[in-house]
Every structure is written in C-alpha cells, then in structure tokens.
Amino acid sequence: MRKVKDKEERQEKLNARKKRHYEQCAATFNKQSIDFSDDDFSDEVASTSEIDCLPVSSTEYKSNIIDTSQTQLTVTNKTRGRLEIMTAKLSSALDRCKISDRDAVHIIIAVAEALKVEVSDLVVNRSSIKRYREQSRMVLANNIRKKFSTSELNAIVLHWDGKLLLDLTGKQTVDRLPIVITNNDSEQLLGVPKLLQGTSKAQAEAIYQHLSEWGLMDHVKAICFDTTATNTD
Structure with missing residues (x-):
C-alpha cells in the first residue's frame, strides 16, 4: 500500500509540473518524435529533465503543434530581398x-x-x-x-600585341589582344578582347571590329607590332 501511495503522489507531482510548463515548451517539440501514450509519463522511465516541458494531454499538444506550424509557415514564405x-x-x-x-x-x-x-x-x-x-x-x-572624339585626329598609329593572361573567371590562361591607338602625345585603349584562338585571322577580325566600333577605319596611317608569326602573316 505504501508503494502504491508513493507512486500516486509522484504521479500527481508529475502532472502538476507538466501543466505548469507545457505552454512554454510545447512549441519546441517535434510531433513525429513524441508518443502521447501515458506510459511515457511514468516516473520509472522519464527523468525530470525529460518531462519538465511535456504538455498535459495530447489534445492540448496537438493544438500547440498547429500554432507552431503556422508560425514556421510565415517564416518560410518571407519575401526575397529587394x-x-x-x-x-x-x-x-x-x-x-x-x-x-x-x-x-x-x-x-x-x-x-x-x-x-x-x-x-x-x-x-x-x-x-x-x-x-x-x-x-x-x-x-x-x-x-x-567622349572620344575623332574630329581632332590627324594620323593615328595602331598598336597591338597578343598576350597570354589569366582569365577573369578562372585560373586558366587565355589569349588576350590589347589594341591601342596613339596620336601625337595622346593614346587610347580600344579594348583587350579575349580570343578563342591566337591565330593571325582571329587577331585581324578583332582589330577590324574595334576600329569599326570606334569609327577609326579611315584614320589609321601606321601600324606597330612585334615580329611574331601571327602578327606578320
């Protein structure tokens, strides 16, 4: 009889503790990891740290789960930054x-x-x-x-020289072709296009394209380059 009475007293204390704390802790539970059977509330299998935050009943717990899911849904559907x-x-x-x-x-x-x-x-x-x-x-x-004006240009000199440089988007080297014009004491960089192939044909096409874009086709009077095979072809 003594054991039965002690067990009932422990059970009452346990229920009181659950009732006092369930509102504060119900939102932290995962529905799938909780079993609502009364056996889980036995003082023989549950320690104080495990039961301090348990709801009183499965009905009350489920109602809190619904509120929690709604809160999570609001956070998940937050609009993207603008x-x-x-x-x-x-x-x-x-x-x-x-x-x-x-x-x-x-x-x-x-x-x-x-x-x-x-x-x-x-x-x-x-x-x-x-x-x-x-x-x-x-x-x-x-x-x-x-801003570049061709009205004051007399005779310009066209310079180019192919270089192997690191690609901007990776660690591989690519063929780059700096294209520069000079006129008296001034100079202007027309571009540094990336070439798929470092052939003389690819260089000529890139130079022609940049001269056309800058409106300089009729102003070039001299060219300057080194004596590599691609430049002299």
Whole structure:
C-alpha cells in the first residue's frame, strides 16, 4: 500500500509540473518524435529533465503543434530581398581588386552583418552581382567611347600585341589582344578582347571590329607590332 501511495503522489507531482510548463515548451517539440501514450509519463522511465516541458494531454499538444506550424509557415514564405546593394562605384572597386562574383557575395554579406544591416532585405547572390557588373562595364565602355572624339585626329598609329593572361573567371590562361591607338602625345585603349584562338585571322577580325566600333577605319596611317608569326602573316 505504501508503494502504491508513493507512486500516486509522484504521479500527481508529475502532472502538476507538466501543466505548469507545457505552454512554454510545447512549441519546441517535434510531433513525429513524441508518443502521447501515458506510459511515457511514468516516473520509472522519464527523468525530470525529460518531462519538465511535456504538455498535459495530447489534445492540448496537438493544438500547440498547429500554432507552431503556422508560425514556421510565415517564416518560410518571407519575401526575397529587394534592396539593391550594387552600385557603379562598388562594381568598379570589385573589378579593380579582381574579386570574383562568388567572392563578392561573401564579402558583401560579411560587411552588411558587421554594419548591422538585415541581409535578408538585400539582393545578394552571384547571378545578380554578375549581371550588374556586366551592365556596369558596358555603360562605362559606352561613355568612354562617346567622349572620344575623332574630329581632332590627324594620323593615328595602331598598336597591338597578343598576350597570354589569366582569365577573369578562372585560373586558366587565355589569349588576350590589347589594341591601342596613339596620336601625337595622346593614346587610347580600344579594348583587350579575349580570343578563342591566337591565330593571325582571329587577331585581324578583332582589330577590324574595334576600329569599326570606334569609327577609326579611315584614320589609321601606321601600324606597330612585334615580329611574331601571327602578327606578320
């Protein structure tokens, strides 16, 4: 009889503890990992640390599970960030420091967190950064080309020289062709196109394209290059 009475007292204390704490802890439970049978509440198999946060009944527990799932759904469906972080100056700085699009994502996120800015509100991903940087380079190139005037040009000298340089998007080397014109004491870089092949034909096509884009076809009076086979073909 003594054992039965002690067991009943322990059970009452256990139920009181569960009733007192279930509202605070019900949201932390996983529905699939909890069994609502009364055997789980036995003092012989459950310790105090395991039962402090158990709900009183399965009905009350299930009602809390519904509220929790609704809260999780609200967080999951949060809209994507819409605040543009990229600017022309930032894009130029990334290019000057030779920072890849993927590394730029890590740097921008780290800086935003250091400045206590909510990262989820920002548009920060590799594709958007890559797209903005390409557009920024195109706008900058067009502005330079518009400011360049051919009216004061007399006779220009065309310079080019193929170089093997590291690709901007990887560690492999690619054929680059710097194209420069000089006129008296001034000079202008027309471009440094990447060539699929370092042949003389590919170089000639790239040079012709850049001269056409800059409107310089009728101004070239001399050419300057080294004596490699591709340049003299």
